[in-house]
Amino acid sequence: MFEHVAVLGLGLVGGSLARLLAARGVTVVGQDVDAATVAAARATGLTATGSVAEAVAGADLVVLAVPLRAMRATAAEVARHLADDVTLTDVGSVKSPVRQAVEAAGLGDRFVGAHPMAGTERSGFAASSAGLLDGAPWAVTAPARGAGDAAERLARILRLVTGPLGGTAAVLTDDVHDEAVALVSHVPHVLATQLLNAVAGAPVRDAALGLAAGSFRDGTRVAFTDPARTEAMVTENAAWVAPALRKTIRDLEALVAALETNASVHQFFHDADLVRATSGRTARTSLTPQQPVALTGDWPATLTARCARGERVTSVTATQALLAR
DSSP: OOOEEEEEOOSHHHHHHHHHHHHTTOEEEEEOSOHHHHHHHHHTTOEEESOHHHHHTTOSEEEEOSOGGGHHHHHHHHHTTOOTTOEEEEOOSOSHHHHHHHHHTTOGGGEEEEEESOOOSOOSGGGOOHHHHTTOEEEEEOOSSOSHHHHHHHHHHHHHHHTTTOOEEEEEOHHHHHHHHIIIIIHHHHHHHHHHHHHHTSTTHHHHHHHOOHHHHHHHGGGGSOHHHHHHHHHHTHHHHHHHHHHHHHHHHHHHHHHHTTOOOHHHHHTTHHHHHHTTOOSGGGOOBOOOEESSSSHHHHHHHHHHTTOEEEEEOSSEEEEEO
């Protein structure tokens, strides 16, 4: 288990992670380039600094929690100060560009990607809380070669997620992660933004906003996220977001054509019936245990294949990973 964690970037997710780790008794040092954020973190009892070198000194795990646009520069700065045996992870919403940034800094052999599937439309340390990530599902991206030291680093990250953080983990490849989050996170952000844009530009805007209730609130919630953050997230994952949006557009155009010609639209509204019937199984208590995976051979590849089919790691012992679905 990791005993000393440096969290670089104390925004919504980084701040929440630092708070939760500290609450669980893990030694945490937070770092942020913004002096006001450092002061705010210290006011809550966290140890915080503006220096990357100070933050990573003595750490056995360093978490990159900076904005995607700052990832490459931060990874390069970390590389100048990181001891050889330290593991590096992140909390970014896109995995392939982060791995590329880490590899460019010469740190690819010690990197395990991670992404907590939790957040709000708010941002900054003031919006962070230990509760945001407590029990959250995580995606953890396995290295291309899962043997030896890389496998041990992966196991330690999984123990952190399923232990002190109280969560579950889906072990995926970078590409599977990025394609999946394009569908369940990035495209929804785009559609929410477009819905808000449509109302903002409508001649009946004021009347519409006056009538807006639950469906509009739920459909546009993430559109109130910092637009710069959403733009960075979507553009960094453009390779997967663009084709998903094209399919969405085709489906909507087919719906429009059916509405304009008085054709049946039944299929459009029922294509996801199976998902409706099986959704909502996110808490550990609602999961069904599956066959465990022994931590022998290329076990990361086995976990990757199992998690791609919807299973999640719930615990990692010295000899096996426990899974559920």
